[in-house]
Amino acid sequence: MxxxxxxxxxxxxxxxxxxxxxxxxxxxxxxxxxxxxxxxxxxxxxxxxxxxxxxxxxxxxxxxxxxxxxxxxxxxxxxxxxxxxxxxxxxxxxxxxxxxxxxxxxxxxxxxxxxxxxxxxxxxxxxxxxxxxxxxxxxxxxxxxxxxxxxxxxxxxxxxxxxxxxxTGLQALTPPVFSEMEPVPADKPLPDLSEIKGMETGRRALEIAAAGGHSILLSGPPGAGKSMLAARLPSLLPDLTQRESLDVSRIYSAAGLLKDGRPVRRPPFRDPHHSATLPALVGGGNKARPGEISLADHGVLFLDELPEFSRSALEALRQPLETGRVSIARAALHVTYPARFQLIAAMNPCRCGYLGDASKECRKAPRCGEDYMARLSGPLLDRIDIHVAMQPFVPLDYLSGPSGESSAPVAQRVAIARQRQYARQDGVKNAQATLEQMPVTDAAQTLAQKVATRFRFSARGYTRMLRVARTIADLAGETEIQSPHIAEAATFRLRSGQD
Structure with missing residues (x-):
């Protein structure tokens, strides 16, 4: 009984x-x-x-x-x-x-x-x-x-x-009343783009990545400003929508990381060290807890020194980058976590970092660069929308150069571009848009096909180039993708070593 x-x-x-x-x-x-x-x-x-x-x-x-x-x-x-x-x-x-x-x-x-x-x-x-x-x-x-x-x-x-x-009726508990709470205050102000001088190509790529939710790889010698640029991406991103906030808050609640019961309002920014293990990055362990890619859902996952991560951990990112989720299978447990994250990665061109600089590169050049890049598989690089080669840092140019545009106006342009995407694609960012959702002119279509044929893009690479072009068009306020948008997107699609 x-x-x-x-x-x-x-x-x-x-x-x-x-x-x-x-x-x-x-x-x-x-x-x-x-x-x-x-x-x-x-x-x-x-x-x-x-x-x-x-x-x-x-x-x-x-x-x-x-x-x-x-x-x-x-x-x-x-x-x-x-x-x-x-x-x-x-x-x-x-x-x-x-x-x-x-x-x-x-x-x-x-x-x-x-x-x-x-x-x-x-x-x-x-x-x-x-x-x-x-x-x-x-x-x-x-x-x-x-x-x-x-x-x-x-x-x-x-x-x-x-x-x-x-x-028992001795003392009634007061029912809680929902109050629209402010976001959890940040420990310190977000880094601002105005602190960056020069790096026009990198700044432009960062704005496009923020507007469309695109993944981006920054490559360049030590001190070129890769990490500095990546750290300013959160200052360009708009607040989470109500639906996104609920999705992210559920993950943080399940992980026991929701502070004071406050829902997550800002896109999360996760930057694990390159010594992170496979379960720490994608999730797992004894209780199949969410990993960094799930904690970065609807936010940013920053991987500095990308080739220094273990090969198995990096290859595990391929499926989540494509599907937006990760499935963790164990003998007695099968768990699926959301993983719709925006990847931003940074790397040196080789182990010494100075490949291409005759005064600093090691005696193994160019073989050292080939070996270092071999740590990253072609299928993983193919899933990255934007590739940016950063130029060496020149102290005199930095000291004498004017301050760059601050984050506020860039963030405003990003927010307007996001609104256009959400209205056109029912809440979907350009990074996940389908070809049917991206109207393109005939001239731009012809140019895109020529570029894809000339540089032997995969079907995935062709689609991702069009997605970046769609974001460039949104930033320009255009309803259709045009040839200049394709041309700019193609320059960000080409990786180092492609002719």
């Missing part, structure tokens, strides 16, 4: 799977058992629940208590099962009215004194609870996060005792 049961959730990636927490209290030797494929954190819930009840002057009955997590064939991980287990037990002990509690799903971690601690996945749980027509009980500090998941009843409680008082 089941005495009570409460809804909770098990997580697979960013998806929340409904789970019943069933409680049976029966005669027999005193015991407290948790079954249903619990991991170590779930099994330890019995001690946290027991201690929480003891701190309130309550005790479990001296009977056989069995907690069953249904369905039993899905692995249950995480401390968020503490709260539903405690509530189901209190209902079975007739401390709480079961009919009232059963209208809610619950998740939360218990401290030994009964406080509720934050857990990962509240936003996804709220979305699934809305689909089940249930309310959600969660820690008080995550109530705002839960409200982003749908128009459902939310109970944000600071302690287990506060929940008991609420359901």
């Amino acid at each position: 089941i005495n009570s049961r409460i809804r909770s959730f098990a997580f697979a990636g960013i998806e929340a799977r409904p789970v019943w927490v069933e409680v049976q209290i029966s005669s027999g030797l005193p015991a407290f058992l948790i079954v249903g494929l619990p991991d170590k954190a779930v099994a330890e819930a019995r001690e946290r629940v027991r201690a929480s009840l003891t701190s309130m002057g309550m005790a479990l009955p001296a009977k056989r208590i069995v907690i069953n997590l249904v369905p039993a064939d899905i692995p249950k991980e995480g401390s968020h099962f503490d709260l539903p287990i405690a509530l189901a037990l209190l209902c079975a002990m007739e401390v709480l009215p079961y009919e009232e509690v059963a209208r809610f799903a619950a998740l939360g971690e218990l401290s030994l004194d009964g406080r509720l601690n934050p857990v990962a996945g509240v936003l996804s749980a709220s979305i699934e609870a809305s689909a089940l027509s249930l309310g959600l009980i969660c820690p008080a500090m995550q109530a705002q996060e839960a409200l982003c998941g749908g128009d459902i009843a939310i109970l944000g409680a600071p302690t287990l005792l506060a929940l008991i008082n609420h359901f």
Whole structure:
């Protein structure tokens, strides 16, 4: 006989799977058992629940208590099962009215004194609870996060005792009210383009990449300004749309990285070190957590010193760059994470970095450059929309040159170009647009075909050239792709070494 049961959730990636927490209290030797494929954190819930009840002057009955997590064939991980287990037990002990509690799903971690601690996945749980027509009980500090998941009843409680008082009518919890919060303030102001002098080609390429969401590779000698230029891309990007914000916030919620329950408003910028492992970059590990490419969803992934990353990690980027998602397969788990990121990469032309400079290049030139470029496969480079060869840094030119245009006017042009794309392509950036969504004049079409034939572009390369040209046209306010747009896009498509 089941005495009570409460809804909770098990997580697979960013998806929340409904789970019943069933409680049976029966005669027999005193015991407290948790079954249903619990991991170590779930099994330890019995001690946290027991201690929480003891701190309130309550005790479990001296009977056989069995907690069953249904369905039993899905692995249950995480401390968020503490709260539903405690509530189901209190209902079975007739401390709480079961009919009232059963209208809610619950998740939360218990401290030994009964406080509720934050857990990962509240936003996804709220979305699934809305689909089940249930309310959600969660820690008080995550109530705002839960409200982003749908128009459902939310109970944000600071302690287990506060929940008991609420359901027994002693003291009602105040329902949280959604407030349009400001984005989490940055630790420091974003770097501005005005700090860059010269680099006109690089600045133009960065503006195009920002406007269309295109991937970009900056190549040049040490100190040419590659990293400096890449660091200013976030200052050109517009805020996330409401849909994009929800998508990104779900990923950060699942990873436990959502600060103060605030939804992510700005495009994320991730810059892992080149020593990052394959699971760190694409996701995985024991619990198949999201990797850097998923944490950069609808944002920027900056890979400095691109050839220094492991070959396996770089090759793993090929599929996500094309499909916008990554699937992590394990023997007992299969998880798919979104990965619609904008790649910006930087590299030296060779290991010493001075290939082409007779006064500085090593004695292995040009073989050293060929060997260094061989670390990057052709299919990976083919998936990068824009290739920019940076010129060597000249200190006198930098000191005497005028300051460049600041980020604000460039960001305004980028925002206008994005609006044109979203209106034309139903919220899709040019970097993911199809050929049917890119009107082109006959002259431009002929030129594009000649360029593709002359330089032997692949079908992917041809499409990506047209996408860049479409962004250039959007920045110019043109409704159709014209020949000058194709010509400029072709110069960014050609890689070093192509004649």
